Amino acid sequence: MVADGDVRTVLRGTHKTARGDACAPWGARKTCVWDDLGRTEGSDLTVKLHYHLIAQIISSLRDVFVDRRYADKVVEYAFKRHPKWGSRDRKLFAEAVYEIVRHWRWYWYLAGQPDAEHAQREAITMERLWHVWAAYWVMAEHELPFFDEVGAVRRAYILERAKADVSPALRASIPDWMEKRLGDELGAAWPAIRETLNKPADVYLRVNTLKTERRSLKTRLAQEGFITDGIKEIPTALHLRQRYNVFGMAAFKEGLFEVQDASSQCVAPFLQVEPGMKVVDACAGAGGKTLHLGALMQNKGKIIALDVHDWKLAELRKRTARAGVDVAETRVIEGTKTLKRLAGYADRLLLDVPCSGLGVLRRNPDAKWKLSNEEIDRLIIEQQDILSRYSALVKPGGKMVYATCSILPGENEQQVQKFLSTRGDEWTLEEEMKINPAETGHDGFYAARLVRKKEEPKAAPAIVEEAAVLPPVEPEVSKDDLPAQSD
Numbered sequence: 001m002v003a004d005g006d007v008r009t010v011l012r013g014t015h016k017t018a019r020g021d022a023c024a025p026w027g028a029r030k031t032c033v034w035d036d037l038g039r040t041e042g043s044d045l046t047v048k049l050h051y052h053l054i055a056q057i058i059s060s061l062r063d064v065f066v067d068r069r070y071a072d073k074v075v076e077y078a079f080k081r082h083p084k085w086g087s088r089d090r091k092l093f094a095e096a097v098y099e100i101v102r103h104w105r106w107y108w109y110l111a112g113q114p115d116a117e118h119a120q121r122e123a124i125t126m127e128r129l130w131h132v133w134a135a136y137w138v139m140a141e142h143e144l145p146f147f148d149e150v151g152a153v154r155r156a157y158i159l160e161r162a163k164a165d166v167s168p169a170l171r172a173s174i175p176d177w178m179e180k181r182l183g184d185e186l187g188a189a190w191p192a193i194r195e196t197l198n199k200p201a202d203v204y205l206r207v208n209t210l211k212t213e214r215r216s217l218k219t220r221l222a223q224e225g226f227i228t229d230g231i232k233e234i235p236t237a238l239h240l241r242q243r244y245n246v247f248g249m250a251a252f253k254e255g256l257f258e259v260q261d262a263s264s265q266c267v268a269p270f271l272q273v274e275p276g277m278k279v280v281d282a283c284a285g286a287g288g289k290t291l292h293l294g295a296l297m298q299n300k301g302k303i304i305a306l307d308v309h310d311w312k313l314a315e316l317r318k319r320t321a322r323a324g325v326d327v328a329e330t331r332v333i334e335g336t337k338t339l340k341r342l343a344g345y346a347d348r349l350l351l352d353v354p355c356s357g358l359g360v361l362r363r364n365p366d367a368k369w370k371l372s373n374e375e376i377d378r379l380i381i382e383q384q385d386i387l388s389r390y391s392a393l394v395k396p397g398g399k400m401v402y403a404t405c406s407i408l409p410g411e412n413e414q415q416v417q418k419f420l421s422t423r424g425d426e427w428t429l430e431e432e433m434k435i436n437p438a439e440t441g442h443d444g445f446y447a448a449r450l451v452r453k454k455e456e457p458k459a460a461p462a463i464v465e466e467a468a469v470l471p472p473v474e475p476e477v478s479k480d481d482l483p484a485q486s487d
């Protein structure tokens, strides 16, 4: 008996080979036909395992591990290259690439290859990539197909290796340096977080409250066949029960929702914006949080979205147009002038700083193989620099949120404490939010809200004759430098 949803497959209508494997009955070496157990022949659940599909998986893995490309871009590229793939082929392809990237070190080991070589580009040959895929396929409880490239692979060998007693880092496919750093910084909390971060992420939608509300969107999506569930604690979030191509949905094109993890949806509300405020989103990127801020401000006030990359801000502009956010203006940061012009401008400042992304490894598993201790150290210096320099944008009495999608205390609370150790006379920590993926099932996030002290009321100057002849004090920022919207 096989439970519904069981991923095991058996071959049907095929020739058996001497190994007990099977190939296509028509003798074509390149295609094997598989059917889920318990499904009737010819049902729409039949999966065709085409040679070219697996060859594309191998080639895409090469792109990720040898050419160092991002896994999501590689998957996107393959989909564009094969427009005729049906949804089943796309699913099989994407699942294989992401699962192998996620568990790379483990499958590499199961394939009988030296652990020490898993991260060495020159050691990652096409032959070895086929064997890694074979290990993944066997562990997913599939029979190996009769392709020459995996002809030498023995199922029993892989299953036997899977029983070996290996280090937790190898078993969980975490690089040793990362295991040590996270273990040292998170202590007893790390093993549970490690386990959670190795699972595929669910898809969450953020309801665009400028255009609809949660109940209406849920009903609309259900009518179109997409079932969602509300998240009690997060009023804007809908959890998608199954993976769909959400970007193709009419409701998405109408700007009724954005795709945004439940944790990420907690950041903009944490900034406590109100309609009419002047807000700066200083590391706005493609604007996930800018859009949310615009909705919370009910499209009243002003948001200045900054980033060092104009191409990201171009994407933000497209998204604001779709979402109907009218209050956001983009500015690319070029030198120190952009910031100086905004000194003391903001009621609220969001610093969603560049970070290691260790809280979102479920979404970007390739970060495990691209990050390094040195890169994290460099990011920590950059984050402190942003926190210290950009805080000048907040007006006295205003607030800023420092946020990361990292779980490392060194990028989070320690950064805030370091900032306060030199700026504590001017800033106070109002609240911290730490989202632990193991406790919530959502991405790991950190946010701290700090308040800039109000200016002390100046003592009335003693009226003396000379005061009338003192020259006027030059303002640090001239009126021309002030942003247009401050008028």
Ligand SMILES: C[S@@+](CC[C@H](N)C(=O)[O-])C[C@H]1O[C@@H](n2cnc3c(N)ncnc32)[C@H](O)[C@@H]1O
Residues within 6 Å of the ligand: 282, 283, 284, 285, 286, 287, 288, 289, 290, 306, 307, 308, 309, 312, 333, 352, 353, 354, 355, 386
């Ligand atoms: C975590 S991402 C922001 C994600 C974005 N807020 C969102 O919700 O979609 C960090 C962003 O900071 C930008 N960045 C990097 N260095 C920066 C700097 N010195 N000043 C401002 N932005 C910077 C990066 O280009 C990137 O888009």
